[in-house]
Amino acid sequence: MALKGLDIFKLSPKKNCKECGSPTCMAFSMKVAQGAVSVDACPYFSEDAKAQLNEATAPPMKTIKVGAGDSEMVLGGETVLFRHEKTFVNKTRYAVSLCNCMDDAAIEAKLAEIPKVDYERIGERMFVEMVYVNYCADAGKEKYLDLVKKAEGLGRVLILGCTDPDVAKEALELVKAGKPVLNGANASNYEAMSAVATAAGVVLGVQGADANELYDTVAALEKLGNKNLLIDCGVNSVKEAYAIAVQFRKAAIKDSDRTCGYPSIVRVDQLAKGNAHLQAALVSLFTMKYGSIVVLEQMTYAEALPLYGLRQNVFTDPQKPMKVEPGIYPLNGADENSICVTTVDFALTYFVVSGELERSGVPLNLIINDAGGLSVLTSWAAGKFSAGSIAKFFQEQDIEGKLKSRKLIIPGKVAVLKGELEAKLPGWEIIIAPKEAVQLVKFMKDITA
Numbered sequence: 001m002a003l004k005g006l007d008i009f010k011l012s013p014k015k016n017c018k019e020c021g022s023p024t025c026m027a028f029s030m031k032v033a034q035g036a037v038s039v040d041a042c043p044y045f046s047e048d049a050k051a052q053l054n055e056a057t058a059p060p061m062k063t064i065k066v067g068a069g070d071s072e073m074v075l076g077g078e079t080v081l082f083r084h085e086k087t088f089v090n091k092t093r094y095a096v097s098l099c100n101c102m103d104d105a106a107i108e109a110k111l112a113e114i115p116k117v118d119y120e121r122i123g124e125r126m127f128v129e130m131v132y133v134n135y136c137a138d139a140g141k142e143k144y145l146d147l148v149k150k151a152e153g154l155g156r157v158l159i160l161g162c163t164d165p166d167v168a169k170e171a172l173e174l175v176k177a178g179k180p181v182l183n184g185a186n187a188s189n190y191e192a193m194s195a196v197a198t199a200a201g202v203v204l205g206v207q208g209a210d211a212n213e214l215y216d217t218v219a220a221l222e223k224l225g226n227k228n229l230l231i232d233c234g235v236n237s238v239k240e241a242y243a244i245a246v247q248f249r250k251a252a253i254k255d256s257d258r259t260c261g262y263p264s265i266v267r268v269d270q271l272a273k274g275n276a277h278l279q280a281a282l283v284s285l286f287t288m289k290y291g292s293i294v295v296l297e298q299m300t301y302a303e304a305l306p307l308y309g310l311r312q313n314v315f316t317d318p319q320k321p322m323k324v325e326p327g328i329y330p331l332n333g334a335d336e337n338s339i340c341v342t343t344v345d346f347a348l349t350y351f352v353v354s355g356e357l358e359r360s361g362v363p364l365n366l367i368i369n370d371a372g373g374l375s376v377l378t379s380w381a382a383g384k385f386s387a388g389s390i391a392k393f394f395q396e397q398d399i400e401g402k403l404k405s406r407k408l409i410i411p412g413k414v415a416v417l418k419g420e421l422e423a424k425l426p427g428w429e430i431i432i433a434p435k436e437a438v439q440l441v442k443f444m445k446d447i448t449a
């Protein structure tokens with residue numbers, strides 16, 4: 001529950017000395033309650049009172065870090081239930097699962113398959129960021145430890161799925177430097193698992209037979225002082241996993257129930273075992289609501305292209321335009337004599353257009369204008385991509401000093417700019433591109449043939 005001014009006043013020093021800039025401790029307490037000022041502005045609050053206040057004013061959902069070095073990633077920390085309310089801050093991470101119960105050929109095939117999906121879209125690297133390594137007691141500890149070592153070789157953040165504290169301890173000894181997740185605390189082993197995870201300094205995943213047992217186990221771990229946790233939504237059924245994901249997130253954000261305020265892990269590989277299509281559908285569901293890590297059996301390009309595209313859309317801040325840096329981008333080995341193409345700095349436009357231009361194989365200089373991160377027609381309508389703004393940009397960037405070509409291709413959707421642009425950029429031949437990016441390959445080849 002958020003603290004009210006009166007609650008904070010009760011903890012205040014009541015000196016009314018004005019050193020904090022407020023006339024009284026009561027006025028100061030009201031400002032702290034509104035979030036207008038930090039409690040640290042008063043030098044007289046006791047450490048105890050500050051600790052109580054920090055606990056009460058902390059975000060409803062914990063931010064948890066996993067992985068180390070360049071592979072470190074942040075989970076949770078969300079403050080809203082819906083993206084349109086503000087923004088989601090830490091994207092869902094995708095993991096592919098391995099198990100020591102798999103035969104050697106299947107393990108090798110999967111280890112070889114995981115690195116194959118690796119590409120960039122709108123400035124973001126798309127790849128399998130995590131690997132879930134499940135322990136099956138029947139398949140033996142040695143094979144598991146061997147598999148953990150092999151999986152570590154992929155250079156991804158590991159999730160060790162193991163409910164045996166002794167085996168978990170041995171596995172963590174091998175890979176704890178990479179700050180993996182240990183997923184496997186439950187009602188019967190949580191004390192031992194917490195000790196193992198805490199000793200290795202890793203995040204602990206908590207499981208439960210149902211939502212109530214899960215909640216109670218998380219609460220018991222918190223009592224032990226372990227708040228470095230993940231909530232496992234379980235493998236009983238899709239319905240139950242979805243209910244846990246939604247109810248826990250809702251309880252954390254709307255009701256400020258901190259016991260529910262941990263990032264989640266969803267085992268889609270178990271909820272729809274052997275059904276790649278259903279798994280892909282479930283990953284999309286849990287990307288939107290509310291999986292922090294979603295585990296699936298495979299990630300080929302067939303799964304990756306729609307899922308990473310969806311994730312990028314969901315976890316983009318709707319309040320910030322997606323922009324690329326304005327300037328000259330030489331493509332296909334262009335030099336100063338290569339033909340020029342210009343468009344706006346909206347990231348999606350840039351990546352779609354530059355992709356097609358690259359496919360054409362024609363050397364060219366792509367000149368990206370500063371159009372406020374808006375699309376071609378929107379920026380044109382807003383006056384940010386006009387003949388005047390393009391000419392001004394050319395002058396500011398000294399395009400004529402840097403490039404010798406005087407042929408400039410403009411987007412087909414703003415063909416109307418041709419005449420005015422020819423007047424503002426004397427000596428330039430203005431050429432109108434097709435309206436659709438997909439037509440650029442043929443157009444570029446034809447025009448430079």
Ligand code: SF4
Pocket residue numbers: 012013014015016017018019020021022023024025028041042043044045
């Ligand atoms: S500095 Fe602290 S003690 Fe002094 S008025 Fe402000 S809140 Fe009260």
